[in-house]
Amino acid sequence: MNVRIEVTYKTPKRTETIFSSDEMQAGKAILIAEDLEKTGRAKSLTFIDSYDHTWTLKELKEYMKGIQTEPHNVTVYFDGGFDRETKRSGLGCAIYYEQNGKAFRLRKNALVEQLDTNNESEYAALHLGLKELELLGVHHLPVKFIGDSQVVINQLKEEWACFDEELSKWADRVESKLKKLGIDPDYRLVSRKDNQEADQLASQALKEIEITSTSET
Structure with a gap:
């Protein structure tokens, strides 16, 4: 806080x-x-x-x-990738947080097939991060969400209008989950270079390399 x-x-x-x-x-x-x-x-x-x-x-x-006994000082990096040939999406998120006086990193990715664009994949990656926060028990805290998608970050910050119906649905899903968890989001736009960990997780998902891990940092 x-x-x-x-x-x-x-x-x-x-x-x-x-x-x-x-x-x-x-x-x-x-x-x-x-x-x-x-x-x-x-x-x-x-x-x-x-x-x-x-x-x-x-x-x-x-x-x-x-x-101190709950996850806090939380930062979520997210990225999504879309393969036009296979019509599959790779989602990746890396979550950094503190708990019981220690610092942790959670890495998670997923391969999905029901999306149609790269922008949908980016939204889905952020939503994946939110689901992981829910599993961690993160609630009623400020959380930083860091990504390299101008579309997702600027639409969620309400700096860009959203005219695409599917993206509007994804934005609604994200905002509904945030409200449910009581999370106050702080969206940060970074370059792809500064989002390499999430990008790599998304790429690994497209290669069918599944990652689910939590480690102390």
């Missing part, structure tokens, strides 16, 4: 002002807040999340302690 800090700062001569920070990870915000408290000049500290909910330092610490 990302939050911003609002602090009422008091000078030795009792002049007061309010400062607001940029958004940052909650763990980092707690460390900064604790350091501010040591100065003795922070009259009050409030944390505000992306939903504009407010937290006290005690509440935020308790929340962070509670999620």
Whole structure:
């Protein structure tokens, strides 16, 4: 979870002002807040999340302690490939997350035959990642989704209109799953070079090489 800090700062001569920070990870915000408290000049500290909910330092610490046993700090890389000759699609996703003080990487791919375009394959790869998040038990958290498909990323960010009926159906499936899991998506568009792991998983699926693995990083 990302939050911003609002602090009422008091000078030795009792002049007061309010400062607001940029958004940052909650763990980092707690460390900064604790350091501010040591100065003795922070009259009050409030944390505000992306939903504009407010937290006290005690509440935020308790929340962070509670999620340590669940997957958090989640990032999903996804990619889909479509073979025009065989009419088959390769889907790949790599999921990075933390749990119980350790970092993990989950790799998953799939070969499917019911899709008709590369853009559908890209959407299906993202949906595959969402299904894996559901199996992991990820819920009510912000999650980064990183892909190299301008169509998928820009349509889901509502920067591009979606006129294709099939792609609209895929967008609806993605948004329905996000709503069900309570996930707040942060979509990031990257170059294919920066999405090599998911791309390789999709290519391996097209070669009928099945990958399902979780490892500590």
